[in-house]
Amino acid sequence: MKKPVKAVINGREIISEEGRTVLEACREAGIYIPTLCFDERLEAYGGCRLCLVEVKGINRPLSSCTTPIQNGMEITTESPNLTELRKTMLSLILSNHPDDCMCCEKAGDCSLQELAYQYEVTPGKYDGERWNLPVKDDNPFISFDPNKCILCGRCVNICKNLMLKGAIAMTGRGFNSRPDTAFGRPLTPETCLFCGQCVSACPTGALIEKQSIGKGRNHSLRRIRTTCSYCGTGCNFYLNVKGGRVVKVTSDYEAPVNRGSLCIKGRFGYEFIHHPDRLTTPLIREGEGFREASWDEALDLVASRFNELKEKYGPEAVGAFSSSRCTNEENYLISKWVRAALGSNNVDNCARV
């Protein structure tokens, strides 16, 4: 057990534990602190300066994401001074950020947009040079608009420190620094896992999933929490649905196994759901081919043929294969069907092959 730590936040006493940061302690206590560079999957980076707090006895604001909570600390998370600092930070970011929210894929799900709204910061306070860089669109899944990058470092950190891949890194210095691949080359399977962790980490519209561009923004999407159907890890995520179609997969940070992380299949491999090859109607063999049939006709045929075979050859001559791809409930029902309706134990699943 970690040692408990007592502190006072905004005049309220809280109990956290040793080793937590001020930010973590505040979030646990339900106290909001704005952040841009913080990602709960990563170690604190302390880059965006938005999570600043005042600590009694220390004459400058501290970044809450990198400051350990200590016994007796008296912390203020919002004050006129902190608000002014945050506004300045946001104004500086906006001084080199396109103001095209009306067309941005990320609108409604953008941390920068949200914070600008919350702190009433509008573009144009500081004039200066702006990036005018081409969008990098060199692979099927990930589109990168460097002009929307706020240099929070999350994409680079998640690639390097969580995925241990380092497909992208911070390049350049000063005004010219930005995340990029080695020598600005396209992302390829040799260098990149295409896990899209960078996309999930990006707080703005800089890194966007290409497959879902134009298919709907946050407010128009219905999100359904579910479990991935590929491997046996059991990652949870949200299916984003619009007009009866799955248009995107987004992270579930509460997921017990994956905590918001996903792989290429889980995050990007959903297009099959609406593929034109999907079987959508029962088919009955006719000569060399198949003809379409109603559920009624097909099920009557299947039921009567199995009953006939059972009658003619005995229950030992019929059976079923079940699937590790199907749900528990379906696996249970098929074993019940074989045993109760066919009358044999000839039921097996593909776990062994």
Next chain:
Amino acid sequence: MAGLATSLGAGAASNSFNQIGDADTLFIFGSNTTEGHPVVSIHVNRAIRNGARIIVADPREIELVRHAEVWLNLRPGSNIALLNGLIHIILKEDLDNRDFIRKRTEGFEELRAAVEAYSPDRVEKITGVSPKKLIKAARIYAGAQNAMILYGLGVTEHQTGTENAMAIANLALVCGQIGRPATGIMALRGQNNVQGASDMGPLPATFTGYQSVTDPNVREKFEKSWGVKLPAKPGLKSVEMLDEAKDGAFKGLFILGEDPAQTDPDLRHVREALGSLEFLVVQDIFPTETTRFAHVILPGASFAEKDGTFTNGERRVQRIRKAIEPLSGMAEWQVLCELSSRMGHKMKYDHPSEIMDEIASLATIYRGISYRRLEDGGIQWPCPTKDHPGTATLYQEMFSRPGGRARFIALEHKGPAEAADSSFPLVLITGRRREHYNNGSMTRRVRGIMELFPEELLELSPADAERLKIKDGERVKVLSRRGEIEVKTKVTTRSQEGNVFLAFHHQDALTNVLTSEHRDPITGTPEYKACAVRIEKLQN
């Protein structure tokens, strides 16, 4: 899974994925975790970042080898010799956990006698792994505070698959590295619901929750619940159904969401068997190699189209939720209810949650599980009561075997059923790639994935490529005793000399035309991980 069940009690992973990052030593055995289970490998990465020591046992130089202190580059199919060799060293150097062995296990003397013959020198002859590496690995694993073993299909997909898993259990038990958080054995399962599909009892000898069909008390319980007399004779395994179909004794088969005509080994045999059936029904979401043989094809619903649960590789029962209506109008659970009712055995549920309630009423390990309780993050079985929190770590107090002790199993090296010889001098290992999945019916229909990974590539070592005068990217013919395919090559140091590798995701290079008919006699699991092949240049 039969291996772990015999040794420890449950055919399931003993611990939880979240604990991987807390282990100070990870032994990764026959699992290309970064590709096969990418998100599990994020937990492995966390351990690496925390300074964990990594041992990899794999015939291929997989990505994790880069982070490993020792790479045990064993020959395919020599797992038992390798593990016996490690235990031999651990016992010789007195690195075993006597206290644990005495208090919590049985059969140790038999094990000691069996591993006696596996000296490092002999093990090197069988496995190709040097004594130096063996000793180093043994010392790292035995010296750990908390060591976790992650194993994959490189362990189970051998004719000795069950015994391989037992050998892994032997190692963990000798060192007492099980029964605590961040220790134990994580068997990484291939498919999303392998664990659940076994738990639910579509198995020839057990009902839901691994309850034997031959036990009259168990049968009585199910008969009472289902309202029908049930057969006492264990049924046929899938491979036996196919064998009997070919012989003409087995006539009618319903295949739910499986594609044996692509993913089973020795495809010619499978296809003959499917072609011999009088009536074959296949339910799937796409046309597959198997639906070609069907008399009736029923459309399936994808995971986005239905409510239900999957049980993951750490025994966690989790919800899937209906996001869109089934494209065909019906989900599989509804189809099965209709079919059963039309055959005269009425089945009716208004929602899958009612099916889960019935499962919970019949199987102790699921007894406390209900949809209401699964809302927040799922529950790991065993969950025997409605207020039980679920079980993150198995065997903390006792093993789930009669008497509560784990059992050592004395094992001997057998090797793969089909060894390389002068006519088929290379060993083919099969497996998966990160970007694709199984028969590829889903991932081949994601345009971006196909753009990045359009075709299968035979991985071949530079030495073999030079000897055979094959250039990187050249198309070649791969032949085994059972068939042949054409495929492009990739010359890579990931393959060791003498071994080649293929995945099985693509229909234009049906890898399983090549794989062998040999199986684990206990589970029937095919030996996908080793068969003898030869490579020929294409004639122009």
